[in-house]
Amino acid sequence: MNLPPPVASGDYLIETEALTLQFKGKRALDGLDLKVARGGIHAVVGANGAGKSSLFRVLLGFEAATSGSARILGCDSAQLTPDLRARIGFVNEEHTLPPWMRVDEVTAMQRRQYRAWDEQRYHAVLRNFNVLPDQRIAELSRGERAGVNLALALGQAPELLILDEPTLGLDVVARRVFLTALMDSSYTGGTTVVYCSHQMDEIERVADQLIILERGRLLHASAPDEFCERMRLWVAEFPFRAPELGATAGVLQTEHIDGLTHLIVFDQGDQFEAQLRLLGARSVHHMPIGLDRAVNGMLARGHIGSDCSTPIIQAA
Numbered sequence: 001m002n003l004p005p006p007v008a009s010g011d012y013l014i015e016t017e018a019l020t021l022q023f024k025g026k027r028a029l030d031g032l033d034l035k036v037a038r039g040g041i042h043a044v045v046g047a048n049g050a051g052k053s054s055l056f057r058v059l060l061g062f063e064a065a066t067s068g069s070a071r072i073l074g075c076d077s078a079q080l081t082p083d084l085r086a087r088i089g090f091v092n093e094e095h096t097l098p099p100w101m102r103v104d105e106v107t108a109m110q111r112r113q114y115r116a117w118d119e120q121r122y123h124a125v126l127r128n129f130n131v132l133p134d135q136r137i138a139e140l141s142r143g144e145r146a147g148v149n150l151a152l153a154l155g156q157a158p159e160l161l162i163l164d165e166p167t168l169g170l171d172v173v174a175r176r177v178f179l180t181a182l183m184d185s186s187y188t189g190g191t192t193v194v195y196c197s198h199q200m201d202e203i204e205r206v207a208d209q210l211i212i213l214e215r216g217r218l219l220h221a222s223a224p225d226e227f228c229e230r231m232r233l234w235v236a237e238f239p240f241r242a243p244e245l246g247a248t249a250g251v252l253q254t255e256h257i258d259g260l261t262h263l264i265v266f267d268q269g270d271q272f273e274a275q276l277r278l279l280g281a282r283s284v285h286h287m288p289i290g291l292d293r294a295v296n297g298m299l300a301r302g303h304i305g306s307d308c309s310t311p312i313i314q315a316a
C-alpha cells in the first residue's frame, strides 16, 4: 500500500479536543474529544441528533466551533487551504452536485481539479449505475446521484474520505457495490474512510473502528468485534417478581419476554450470574450479541425518550 506522508500531531487524520458547537438553545457537540488514526474505515454511529453531521461540518470548516479545537490532516479545520481540501473527499446524504450540469461535464471538472484523479476507480464505481454521460444531474434518480457522487469522490483518490449517510436511497445491489468500492479504496488505495450511518449490517461488514457518539460526546471507540465481545445478553428466570435491574452496574437494557428477564449488559464477567442468583434468579444464561443489538442497547439507555438518560460508560 502506498500511503501519503504522515500528518503532524502523531498520525491522526482527525483530532478534536473539547470540541463544542452550540446553537440557540441546543448543543450539537459537547466537549468532544476524538482521535481518528490514519488507515481503515471508521464508522461513526449515534442516535438522531447525536452530532454526527455537525462533527463533519465543523471538521470540514463549513461551521465554526463555539469552543475547543478541531484538526483535520494536521490543520485547524477553520484554516483549510485549497490544497488540503483537495486531499479530502466528502459525500453527504443530499448528494449536492450542480443540478444543471451534465455528468460528463461534472466529471471533466473533477478530472481537472484533482491532480491524483483516478479514472479507473471512477469508472469501476460508475459502471454499476445506469447513468448516461449526457444526463443532467437533476435528471438522475436519488440512487444514481449517490452513485455519481461516490464515483467522483473515489476518483479524486482522497487521503481522507468523509461520508455522511451516503447509502440512503441506494438499492441492495448498489449498496453492496458502494461498500465494496469503499473497502477497495481503503485497503488498496490507502484512503482513510470516516463514514456515518444507521445501517449496522453495513458497519459490521466494513468498519475497522466503531465510534459511538451520544449527545455530542464520545461514548465509545473500539473495533466493532471488541465492542461486541464486551456485550452480553443475559436471560434470567425469576420464579417470583423480577427485581428492578435498570440501575445495576453494566445493565443497558431490560426486557421481560415470556416470563424471562432479558438484559443487555456491558463489561460484566461471570460474577454477574452470581449477582442475579442472589437476587433470586432460578436459571441464568448468557450469549453473545451482534453489533446491531449491541449498539442499540448502548444507545437506548441514553436515548432522548429513555427513562434513564445518564450515560453508563465513558469513552474507551
Ligand SMILES: Nc1ncnc2c1ncn2[C@@H]1O[C@H](COP(=O)(O)OP(=O)(O)OP(=O)(O)O)[C@@H](O)[C@H]1O
Binding pocket: 023, 024, 026, 027, 028, 046, 047, 048, 049, 050, 051, 052, 053, 054, 055
Ligand atoms: N443550524 C442548527 N440550528 C439549531 N440546531 C441545530 C442546527 N444544526 C443541528 N442542530 C441540532 O444539533 C443536534 C445535532 O444535529 P446533527 O445533524 O449533527 O445530528 P446527527 O447525529 O447527524 O443526526 P441524524 O442521525 O438525525 O442525521 C440536533 O439536536 C440538531 O437539532
